[in-house]
Amino acid sequence: MTNEVDAGPGPDRARGRDREATRKRILDSARELFTAEGYAQVSSRRIAAAAGVNVALINRYFGAKRGLLAEVIAEEAVFPKIFEGDRAGLPRRLAEHVVYRSLGEGTPLQRALEHSASDPDLRQVHKERVKSAILEPLAAFIGGPDAGTRASLVVSLLLGVGTLKRVESGGALLDHDPADLVDRLTAVIAACLEGGPAR
Amino acid sequence: MTNEVDAGPGPDRARGRDREATRKRILDSARELFTAEGYAQVSSRRIAAAAGVNVALINRYFGAKRGLLAEVIAEEAVFPKIFEGDRAGLPRRLAEHVVYRSLGEGTPLQRALEHSASDPDLRQVHKERVKSAILEPLAAFIGGPDAGTRASLVVSLLLGVGTLKRVESGGALLDHDPADLVDRLTAVIAACLEGGPAR
């Protein structure tokens, strides 16, 4: 076997075979298969076979198939540069993100979500991810009164656009002129962020 | 457990065999369980048990479990009274619908929409349903240029709010004052419907 002994940094306390390398192989295979075919469509045994390891190792290293998914997802950055910039430009940055990223190809995670959004495991992981990686940072960034509600409205729109895209699969949103769509979404997102007591 | 299987009539040996009645029992049990727990969480055997029926009958009558869900969601009216009224009041009516109906219990169709992507066949069903029962009526009602795009934005918001509600499970949207939420949503929906040529 090709045993790339990477005695790198940290506690290299791996006895026996290379624990970290095996972990990584499972993770790589899982990411690849989840991205290509979706979470629910890929079985644990198939991931194990692709990684060249025994099935039981998935549960040994990741607790369960869900844990494997959680780790794959946790690797990805959600909003790369959304929070870099001033508050006033936030709606436009979000709109551009939606149109040019979410609406287009999407990230590996998004594609996995589109394939198997019905799976309870995936929903659970997605749920936690949305909260900690999107909702809470966004609420903190916009600040002000009712920041949580405002952020929820924005995230609703973002999630909904993704959902509709996969439901429509080539409908009005995808056919529409992207630049104009950005303008429209910017206005809508701004509307989500405004409003409130001074109604 | 309100599982009264044999309250009088039933496909036991006593009563005669009634194809339509049996079909309906399966459908009723499925709708109830899907609504309460979701599609993936409910097994065929559980549906059959709740209906007091053999498992194989599900596939006999509905082809497969997915066919059962397709029939459940096909029964529902989506927007009962949204299109009764003037165009100006549409945003508010939609907002009220979201806050007082979608945000509450949630219908099987709504759940199905959120879960639709996992099954290709089901996806097709939902796609047509969203288009013919929501998107197209809405687009026809609002009229004007880019009606399809405007309608898509609105539907995105509606779908997203439903999704986020489940994701948050008692977060900002549910805790927020309903009347104020209606006001906010009215403004956002109006923003979805406006915009366009004046860019």
Add this chain to the structure above:
DNA sequence: CGGTATAAGTAAACAGTGTTGACTTGTCAA
């Protein structure tokens, strides 16, 4: 250098899923 503790890796089973085909049984028309 050899033994051994210990972790990595394995095999097989478990309980569950959706689905299928062969079977039995009830009902109704001839």
Add this chain to the structure above:
DNA sequence: TTGACAAGTCAACACTGTTTACTTATACCG
């Protein structure tokens, strides 16, 4: 009364994720 045929049943199939008891390789220690 008796077939015919549909309605309903049963057991099995091929999967799934997960767990348990087991084997095996290796890094440390005497």
